Amino acid sequence: MVQNVVICLAMGLMLGCSESGRPPMGIVGGTVTFEGKPVSEGSIIFEVKDARPATGKIQGGKITDVTTFEPNDGVAVGEAAVAVYASSSEVASAVVASPDVNQPRLPKGYMGSGQSSLIPARYNNPSTSQLTCEIHAGENHLEFDLTQK
Template sequence: MTLLPLALGCGSGNNLAQVTGTVTYEGKPIEEGKIIFEVPGQRSAFGVIENGKILNVSTFEQGDGAPIGEASVAINAFKPPAKPQKDAPTSASAPGGPSGMVITERALPARYANPATSGLTCSIQAGENELTFDLTK
């Protein structure tokens, strides 16, 4: 029973704010990816990137937003897997690994995948937040 108040204290409450925006790399929208917002002392928020737009940022429940505060940000995106060639080998000895294995290539420099190395930050305020991230090599 003593854990109940602690669990209630960790709820989404009003310390979350809605986050939308855009993400580009070298001036082009990121087709598909993930974004992470880390505010010190708070639970991380995760969102998706589709056609350059930040969508569905969630901390506790789908679409509930990100914690208010100064956030370090990570963005991860991969190039769409190449379509297999009609005559491509399918054995485990084939380049790329076992049959059916999909190998993906990063669409962004690896530094952007970690909030500690990305160099990306933002201030999340109460209410609506429209963010823009223009990434470069």
């Protein structure tokens, strides 16, 4: 029994997880600009392989409130693929139930659906944005300058 506990603890340390089972995290801040001008508002997503994605807000060109497990805890350490969405107004993020309670539906405008993006659509998906960054333990200051091309 004790041997199993020791093995589990050793495995957790080798995988880089904390005692809570969560990966090491990096706190993220920085800026997002489009054609050199601050993105007024939007959202940002960080996807690190084999880790839970993190989401944050963009307000006045600044990256804020980046969360993976609990408010402002940051992003899992590692190479992150990044997506940015910017719209002309804040988008509701709550899922609204449809008349059939077993089939939830998304409200109009959820994560940009039905709204026009202020930046090229390729930035809206981590697999097409070509935006990446390395997240380190501790503070991370990131700068993304998006372009039309």
